[in-house]
Each structure stands twice: as C-alpha cells, then as structure tokens.
Amino acid sequence: MAASEVWTDMYGAIHARFAGRAGGHAWLIAAPPEQGQVSAAAAQALLSAEGQRLKGSLELLIHEGTLPLEVALQAGAFYGVLVIGPALSGGPALDVPAQTFHAPSSLVYHDGGSLPAWQAVLKLPGIRKRGPNAAASLCASLGVPVVVCPPERLGEALLTWAASVPHGLAL
Numbered sequence: 001m002a003a004s005e006v007w008t009d010m011y012g013a014i015h016a017r018f019a020g021r022a023g024g025h026a027w028l029i030a031a032p033p034e035q036g037q038v039s040a041a042a043a044q045a046l047l048s049a050e051g052q053r054l055k056g057s058l059e060l061l062i063h064e065g066t067l068p069l070e071v072a073l074q075a076g077a078f079y080g081v082l083v084i085g086p087a088l089s090g091g092p093a094l095d096v097p098a099q100t101f102h103a104p105s106s107l108v109y110h111d112g113g114s115l116p117a118w119q120a121v122l123k124l125p126g127i128r129k130r131g132p133n134a135a136a137s138l139c140a141s142l143g144v145p146v147v148v149c150p151p152e153r154l155g156e157a158l159l160t161w162a163a164s165v166p167h168g169l170a171l
Helices: 033-048 067-075 134-141 151-163
Strands: 005-008 014-019 021-031 055-062 080-084 094-102 108-115 146-149
Touching: 014 033, 021 033, 021 067, 021 151, 033 055, 033 151, 055 067, 067 134, 080 134, 080 151, 094 134, 108 134, 134 146, 146 151
Parallel strands: 021 055, 021 080, 080 146
Antiparallel strands: 005 014, 014 055, 094 108
C-alpha cells in the first residue's frame, strides 16, 4: 500500500498519509528524524502485510522538536499516537529546554516548555521501563492516547491497539 499523500509542512516536518479500509480511526506515527527511514519502512512493511486489515488511515510524521507534533495533533482528529523511540510504559513530567529551529521554509520557531507525566494506553509485553519522552508527554498534555515503541514493534503495537477498539480492524 503506497502513501496516498506526502507533504512537508512549514516546520520542515514530513507527513505521509496511508489510507486503510473504509471506516475506522485515524492513527499517527510520530518519529524523530534519526528514526524516520526505519519508521517509514516499518509502516510500509506493516501495511503490505497484516496491516491491510487496518480500518481508517495512518499518518507518519517525521519531526524535530514538539511544535510540529502539536500542530499536527491540533489539526487532525487522531484516535491515538504511536511515538517511535525506546519502548516505555510511561514517563515523568519534564521540562523541555528552549530551542530555536530553522525550518527549510526559512521559518524560525522556538520550542520547549513544561510537559506532564504520561502513561502508555497499551501495555506491550515485556515493557515495564518508564522514562522521559517529550512527544509522549505532549500527547498527554493534549489528551491524546499514546504508546511509545521502537520501529521493530510498530506493527505489533498498532495491530494490538486497533484490535482492542471498535471498528479498528477488518475481520
């Protein structure tokens, strides 16, 4: 399954949207640039196999800092977010140091601030470690359910989560 839309936003974040089966939910995969290629490959592999049962849409966001993720979450009605990173079951509140970013669009923006503690909505087997994750904390601050997993567990996490909600997977 190929991406139905690919674009870059004004912050320089890359978006790729994949259409699943009719109905269902919108899901977001949020990945840092250093995990972008492997996350895209994991999403593509998932959607070419068992992920074909996924109802709704899947969007991949490759972003730096928290502001592009915040804007994407405010613009879309995502059922949940899968943050790519070391597998965690939750994390503490944290203060993201102020940073200045220079986007390819010549936009200069500032990022950082205080973010709340977060808890994964789905417990992946073997994951008990807690730790800070700014993207997951941002999701918690906006009331969006979140799971943090490495790219190699993306398929497992998304399919398990989608199977646990009404109209998440086709039979």
